[in-house]
Amino acid sequence: MTLKKNILALRQKKAIVEKGGGDKAIEKQVAMGKLTARERILALLDEASFHEYDLFVEHEEQNFGMASKELPGDGVITGTGSIKGAPICIYAQDFTVMGGSLGLKHARKITKIMDHALKMKVPCIGINDSGGARIQEGIGALAGYGEIFYRNTMASGVIPQISVILGPCAGGAVYSPALTDFVFVVENISKMFITGPNVIETVLGEKISQEDLGGARVHAEITGNAHFYALSELECLDQIKELVSLIPHSNLQKAARIEPKKPNFKKDIENIIPSDPKQPYDVREVIFALADESKFLEVQELWAPNIVIGFGRMDGETVGFVANQPMYLAGVLDCDASDKAARFIRFCDAFNIPIITLEDMPGYLPGVDQEHAGVIRHGAKMLYAYSEATVPKITVILRKAYGGGYIAMNSRHLGADFMFAWPGAEIAVMGPEGAANIIFRKEIMEAEDEDAMRQQKVQEYIEKFANPYVAASKGYIDAVIEPGETRGLLLHSLEVSKNKDDYRPYKKHGVPPF
Amino acid sequence: MINEKPEFVDFAVTARKYKTLLTKKYLNRKVWVDPNPYEIQSFIPGTVLKISVKEGDVVEEGAPLLILEAMKMQNRIEMPFTARIKKINVEVGNRIPKETLMIELEPVNEVI
Numbered sequence: 182m183t184l185k186k187n188i189l190a191l192r193q194k195k196a197i198v199e200k201g202g203g204d205k206a207i208e209k210q211v212a213m214g215k216l217t218a219r220e221r222i223l224a225l226l227d228e229a230s231f232h233e234y235d236l237f238v239e240h241e242e243q244n245f246g247m248a249s250k251e252l253p254g255d256g257v258i259t260g261t262g263s264i265k266g267a268p269i270c271i272y273a274q275d276f277t278v279m280g281g282s283l284g285l286k287h288a289r290k291i292t293k294i295m296d297h298a299l300k301m302k303v304p305c306i307g308i309n310d311s312g313g314a315r316i317q318e319g320i321g322a323l324a325g326y327g328e329i330f331y332r333n334t335m336a337s338g339v340i341p342q343i344s345v346i347l348g349p350c351a352g353g354a355v356y357s358p359a360l361t362d363f364v365f366v367v368e369n370i371s372k373m374f375i376t377g378p379n380v381i382e383t384v385l386g387e388k389i390s391q392e393d394l395g396g397a398r399v400h401a402e403i404t405g406n407a408h409f410y411a412l413s414e415l416e417c418l419d420q421i422k423e424l425v426s427l428i429p430h431s432n433l434q435k436a437a438r439i440e441p442k443k444p445n446f447k448k449d450i451e452n453i454i455p456s457d458p459k460q461p462y463d464v465r466e467v468i469f470a471l472a473d474e475s476k477f478l479e480v481q482e483l484w485a486p487n488i489v490i491g492f493g494r495m496d497g498e499t500v501g502f503v504a505n506q507p508m509y510l511a512g513v514l515d516c517d518a519s520d521k522a523a524r525f526i527r528f529c530d531a532f533n534i535p536i537i538t539l540e541d542m543p544g545y546l547p548g549v550d551q552e553h554a555g556v557i558r559h560g561a562k563m564l565y566a567y568s569e570a571t572v573p574k575i576t577v578i579l580r581k582a583y584g585g586g587y588i589a590m591n592s593r594h595l596g597a598d599f600m601f602a603w604p605g606a607e608i609a610v611m612g613p614e615g616a617a618n619i620i621f622r623k624e625i626m627e628a629e630d631e632d633a634m635r636q637q638k639v640q641e642y643i644e645k646f647a648n649p650y651v652a653a654s655k656g657y658i659d660a661v662i663e664p665g666e667t668r669g670l671l672l673h674s675l676e677v678s679k680n681k682d683d684y685r686p687y688k689k690h691g692v693p694p695f
Numbered sequence: 696m697i698n699e700k701p702e703f704v705d706f707a708v709t710a711r712k713y714k715t716l717l718t719k720k721y722l723n724r725k726v727w728v729d730p731n732p733y734e735i736q737s738f739i740p741g742t743v744l745k746i747s748v749k750e751g752d753v754v755e756e757g758a759p760l761l762i763l764e765a766m767k768m769q770n771r772i773e774m775p776f777t778a779r780i781k782k783i784n785v786e787v788g789n790r791i792p793k794e795t796l797m798i799e800l801e802p803v804n805e806v807i
Binding site: 384385386387402403458459460461485486487507508509510511512513517543544546547548549550611612613614615618 | 701703706708709710711712713714715716717718719720721724725726727739740741742765766767790791792
């Protein structure tokens with residue numbers, strides 16, 4: 182019965198390491214309103230699906246009194262499992278073990294599971310909760326970070342990478358999430374920054390709290406570093422589950438198809454958009470009216486809300502929606518909106534997700550701050566992303582499509598496969614008032630009643646040019662359609678695009694205006 | 696995120712005004728002010744280590760005005776053009792934020 186003895190010994194050994202930093206440290210973790218690393222993994226993954234590796238890995242540091250220190254699992258849990266049946270690789274830093282600090286072995290556990298994910302072509306999820314580099318290990322910790330960043334980059338566009346920030350994630354550590362596809366944050370728990378409040382105060386004399394500097398809300402609303410924002414850890418884990426079910430396991434696959442269900446949005450699609458182009462509405466209602474089950478998982482909801490991005494399903498298959506949001510800043514394009522859309526478009530393209538663009542925007546945001554912030558180079562990212570994408574690309578012009586924004590929003594000229602316009606669409610070089618002021622400047626200036634003449638000329642311009650028919654007459658729009666026909670046509674367009682094969686010249690990679 | 700009863704404002708994009716909501720980031724944006732060459736502002740937050748001029752002095756272009764220590768660097772702030780020191784708003788030891796109006800100048804030929 183020696184084997185039985187060995188089994189018991191193994192169980193005992195496992196039980197000790199699985200406790201992480203021990204009861205006291207766990208108590209502290211709970212007092213901060215946080216789950217433990219192990220609880221997080223178990224709550225996220227399908228029941229009994231988690232299998233842990235490298236449980237017995239130990240650090241080898243001899244300096245600074247580390248030789249006698251035992252760090253269970255070296256402060257990180259790694260393994261494989263599944264989310265709603267989708268296989269995934271996962272790691273979770275354990276804050277109860279020396280503050281989740283990253284030493285070389287800790288990093289090697291992470292890079293090992295990342296390598297595994299890349300080889301097996303499954304998504305990789307990282308739960309970050311760490312005080313940062315393990316200072317005692319010196320350069321070893323830095324090497325560890327660098328090796329993680331390198332793998333993040335290698336895996337980019339091959340497997341989906343998800344970062345979950347459930348604690349501090351500061352200094353170099355925060356570059357790993359930045360390199361991944363989706364970052365999840367939780368109010369009062371996530372803290373992300375390159376230099377913390379202490380350094381900022383010492384060096385610059387600026388006093389700021391951790392929360393105001395790099396809390397969840399800041400990254401969800403101001404910086405755009407976060408993609409999903411939740412009020413609790415459990416809500417956050419639910420968001421991850423939903424996202425994973427909508428995206429493919431790798432760039433070699435399509436996202437899993439589910440049984441299609443019709444939209445159940447209560448409003449008639451014809452009644453969502455006011456005919457007056459100056460009046461706002463919530464463009465997400467149009468998405469609800471179009472998507473299966475009226476379900477839409479919005480990405481970066483709080484940041485640059487003047488453009489809406491996210492995933493839905495059409496006929497059971499995942500599509501990406503990009504839509505101008507007239508509710509905010511009249512739906513203009515600006516630096517942030519362009520960055521937001523461009524990255525999303527590239528994700529969809531990398532992972533075989535067709536893109537549906539809903540257009541209603543008056544142009545670019547005017548302002549010194551925008552120009553000086555580099556709206557030229559930011560705006561160009563969007564042109565680049567749309568032009569480069571080879572997945573099916575469909576655009577529906579709902580209302581306004583003016584100027585450079587018309588080109589940027591997946592126009593025919595950038596390679597759209599299908600271009601539809603609703604009958605109220607205004608496709609023109611600029612808004613009618615602006616255009617009339619320029620074209621008829623002389624007539625307006627010479628008129629006895631300038632305002633009356635201006636009004637008349639604006640009206641003339643609207644009738645002649647602010648409609649979808651000029652663009653349709655040139656073949657830039659394939660069809661002017663009734664709002665009620667939109668879903669049917671989108672389903673049909675996606676169906677006929679299934680085997681789309683688009684040629685791109687050979688290159689090592691392009692040079693997008695990063 | 697959108698309120699039950701949002702209060703839309705007029706928002707001009709080129710010649711037309713749209714009803715819409717503004718974002719916090721837009722409302723907090725830095726509004727452009729034409730720079731006044733007669734105002735010497737701090738380009739970085741820091742500590743004033745030394746002041747080399749006093750009010751009323753006529754100072755030649757390129758002469759040192761003060762030393763502003765920031766990011767462990769002692770930055771020598773120089774006179775941008777020959778002018779008279781009208782007012783000095785900082786003292787040695789002051790820790791000042793970015794864009795603090797440190798020194799005000801006036802043209803030399805102006806009679807006081």
